[in-house]
Amino acid sequence: MGNGSKFHLVTLGCPKNEVDSEKLAGSLLSDGMEATDDLASADLIVVNTCAFIEEAREESIETILSLDEFRNEDSEIVVTGCLAERYGSELQDVLPEVNRVAGFGVSVSLTKKANVPEFDLLNLPRPASTRPWAYLKVAEGCDRACGFCSIPSFRGPQRSRDINSILEEVESLQVKEVVLVAQDLAAYGRDQGVGEKSIIPLIEEITQRVDWVRLLYLYPSELNQQLIDAMCSLTVPYFDLSLQHVSSPLMRRMKRWGDAERFRDLISEIRRNSPNAVFRSNFIVGYPGETEEDQDQLIDFIKEMQLDWCGFFSFSDEEGTYASGLEGKIDRPLVIERLKELSYLQDEITSSKRDALIGERISVLVDSRGVGRTYREAPEIDGVVSVPDSCQVGEFADLIVKGSLGPDLEADLT
Numbered sequence: 284m285g286n287g288s289k290f291h292l293v294t295l296g297c298p299k300n301e302v303d304s305e306k307l308a309g310s311l312l313s314d315g316m317e318a319t320d321d322l323a324s325a326d327l328i329v330v331n332t333c334a335f336i337e338e339a340r341e342e343s344i345e346t347i348l349s350l351d352e353f354r355n356e357d358s359e360i361v362v363t364g365c366l367a368e369r370y371g372s373e374l375q376d377v378l379p380e381v382n383r384v385a386g387f388g389v390s391v392s393l394t395k396k397a398n399v400p401e402f403d404l405l406n407l408p409r410p411a412s413t414r415p416w417a418y419l420k421v422a423e424g425c426d427r428a429c430g431f432c433s434i435p436s437f438r439g440p441q442r443s444r445d446i447n448s449i450l451e452e453v454e455s456l457q458v459k460e461v462v463l464v465a466q467d468l469a470a471y472g473r474d475q476g477v478g479e480k481s482i483i484p485l486i487e488e489i490t491q492r493v494d495w496v497r498l499l500y501l502y503p504s505e506l507n508q509q510l511i512d513a514m515c516s517l518t519v520p521y522f523d524l525s526l527q528h529v530s531s532p533l534m535r536r537m538k539r540w541g542d543a544e545r546f547r548d549l550i551s552e553i554r555r556n557s558p559n560a561v562f563r564s565n566f567i568v569g570y571p572g573e574t575e576e577d578q579d580q581l582i583d584f585i586k587e588m589q590l591d592w593c594g595f596f597s598f599s600d601e602e603g604t605y606a607s608g609l610e611g612k613i614d615r616p617l618v619i620e621r622l623k624e625l626s627y628l629q630d631e632i633t634s635s636k637r638d639a640l641i642g643e644r645i646s647v648l649v650d651s652r653g654v655g656r657t658y659r660e661a662p663e664i665d666g667v668v669s670v671p672d673s674c675q676v677g678e679f680a681d682l683i684v685k686g687s688l689g690p691d692l693e694a695d696l697t
Contacts, residue, residue, distance in 0.1 A: 291320070296365065415649070421468070422467070430609075431601065568622050570613075571609035668691070
């Protein structure tokens, strides 16, 4: 291993996978290997895959086949991540292009050994970030049993990290903003026997070390007054609520908590605490049994609540989930029609809310030359702010919004 060997790492899927990839890269660098963007010169090609829904699996397989087409004949392709964990050796049987399948906890190092030693990916050391922000995964797995979700079947039950290891990683990242992620973020610490809402003392500690703390993937039933108060006072007022739908009958079929009334009350309470709070949510369209009335309820909710950012995703029929056995599957053309209707509505809402910021003074974290974000924009998923090239990367700039274009803003010094 090492001795001038090079690796090429491809990451697919969610921010949690990005964290895993950075840790994998760190382990390969510590083995003496060198990272390269040149596929043809790579001795080792690592593909960190996603397998959450059918589209993600298709993307993973297409990526593997594309990499195989352009790699050098002596290189080794190692597939890791969710696809590897979910399908194991079956994956190598159907994809002979793959040299090795490495599930969670299995090293991806370039090796000829038959038995590769296991390691704890969740707690691997991580190199300093190359950006002024970084995702930070505080837990792995999930204890919930949502009807549509296969993640617990291959990510396992919730496993929270020790708070000290998290704080050490925060300091090693050397960033201005930390974005906390987990499958069920607000449940952090419960599996350690330290009680409910141990996410709050974690937030308190991290805010002493970085300028911005942002929380992603919050299960709405977990947002009690204590956590709302902590987020409004300590973190950026950005609430990423995993709602999934608002129809009460459909939510029961999803095995989820909540409905339009509960969500309305929750969002209104947060806005009373923090009038400038920003909201993001995701919704599933086409879940088995979804009716026109359910669709109309969701449309009415979107119109009324005026969330800043929304993602809409078509239902993916996942083997082994509760939903896979439900009757009332929705025809694909109708799902696409409903998706378009919702997306068009939300695009108008987002554009209107962005237009309303013109003339406002904003604090922008400059992510790269000419591009930054305010607290209103989570990295990689929301809009961005165009800033003068003179603004220093990695620092905050005090600017005035001059214009907007869809989800994006344009800002200047005066």
